[in-house]
Amino acid sequence: GESVGLHLPTLSVQEGDNSIINCAYSNSASDYFIWYKQESGKGPQFIIDIRSNMDKRQGQRVTVLLNKTVKHLSLQIAATQPGDSAVYFCAERETSGSRLTFGEGTQLTVNP
Amino acid sequence: KAGVTQTPRYLIKTRGQQVTLSCSPISGHRSVSWYQQTPGQGLQFLFEYFSETQRNKGNFPGRFSGRQFSNSRSEMNVSTLELGDSALYLCASSLADGTDTQYFGPGTRLTVL
Numbered sequence: 001g002e003s004v005g006l007h008l009p010t011l012s013v014q015e016g017d018n019s020i021i022n023c024a025y026s027n028s029a030s031d032y033f034i035w036y037k038q039e040s041g042k043g044p045q046f047i048i049d050i051r052s053n054m055d056k057r058q059g060q061r062v063t064v065l066l067n068k069t070v071k072h073l074s075l076q077i078a079a080t081q082p083g084d085s086a087v088y089f090c091a092e093r094e095t096s097g098s099r100l101t102f103g104e105g106t107q108l109t110v111n112p
Numbered sequence: 113k114a115g116v117t118q119t120p121r122y123l124i125k126t127r128g129q130q131v132t133l134s135c136s137p138i139s140g141h142r143s144v145s146w147y148q149q150t151p152g153q154g155l156q157f158l159f160e161y162f163s164e165t166q167r168n169k170g171n172f173p174g175r176f177s178g179r180q181f182s183n184s185r186s187e188m189n190v191s192t193l194e195l196g197d198s199a200l201y202l203c204a205s206s207l208a209d210g211t212d213t214q215y216f217g218p219g220t221r222l223t224v225l
Contacts, residue, residue, distance in 0.1 A: 034213070043116070043202050043216035044155075089155065098145060098206075099168050100214060102155035 012109045019080045021106045023073040023090035030092040034100070035064060035075045039086045047075070047088075077108075085110045114139065116205050116217030124223045130191040133220045137184050137205030143167075144186040145214060146178060149200040158201075161186055190222075198224045 013019050025033070031052040036044035048059045050066050050073075057064050063076040073090050087107050091100040117136045125131050137144050145168075146158040157170040161180035178188040184205075190197055200221050204214035 036216070041218075043204075043218045046213055046215060049213060091155075097168055098143065098160045098162075098214075099157045099170065100145070100147075100155075100204075101157070102147075104154050 009104065010107045010109070012111060013080050015080060015082060015110055015112050017080055019077040019084070019108060021075045021077075021088050021108065023075075023103050025071050025073060025090070025092050025103075027092060027094065027101070028071070029094045030101075031095045032093045033064070033066060033073050034091045034093075035062075036089045036091060037086045038089065038105070044089060080108075080110050082110045082112055084108060116203055116215055118201075118203050118217040118220050120220060121218065122221045122223075124225060125193050126225050127193055127195060129193050130189065131193060131222060132187055132189045133201055133222075135186045135188075135203030135205075135217060137186070137203075138215060141205035141207050141215075142184050143206045143208060144180055144184065145204045145206075146186070146188050147202045147204065148172070149202055149219070150198075155202070158188065193224045195224050198222060
């Protein structure tokens with residue numbers, strides 16, 4: 001079936017640097033994309049979302065970019081902090097459904 | 113406002129047994145979705161309930177079932193447990209019919225021995 005995948009399983013950055021986490025999706029019918037953060041022992045926590053009629057959306061220290069032409073999604077975290085260390089998942093959803101399809105996740109480690 | 117709550121948080125069962133997991137959505141949320149998370153398969157969609165009706169179902173065997181009550185609380189049941197059912201089971205709720213943002217609970221860690 002359709003799937004969403006991540007390019008990098010692990011990412012290590014220095015505190016204060018900017019982080020970029022990438023995601024490729026294959027379902028052209030997807031129109032809604034979400035980034036979740038999952039810390040050890042917790043459920044996924046919503047970070048930011050974007051709809052397919054947009055190509056960029058900004059939140060607090062985070063920006064999501066969507067390139068529908070190449071089916072690519074990225075999450076940028078500014079001034080990365082140790083508390084940002086977690087696994088980050090992208091997820092996509094089709095217009096007509098409620099099912100989220102998740103990528104494999106990227107482990108972000110922030111070094112002090 | 114309280115978040116999504118799941119009970120129990122941890123569960124140990126043996127093969128062949130059955131288990132029931134519970135999820136209470138955020139107040140006012142009417143849609144509840146269930147996901148299974150394993151190291152090998154990642155996060156996979158099980159099913160979604162809205163207004164006590166199953167609206168969507170993933171590719172899991174019939175041993176996995178669920179239901180939703182009139183107060184939007186949901187339960188999922190797994191019968192005849194197999195070792196491969198060991199996983200973190202996550203519940204997510206959303207305001208309307210699942211087409212808006214889904215918020216996750218902490219999950220129930222099921223271990224099958």
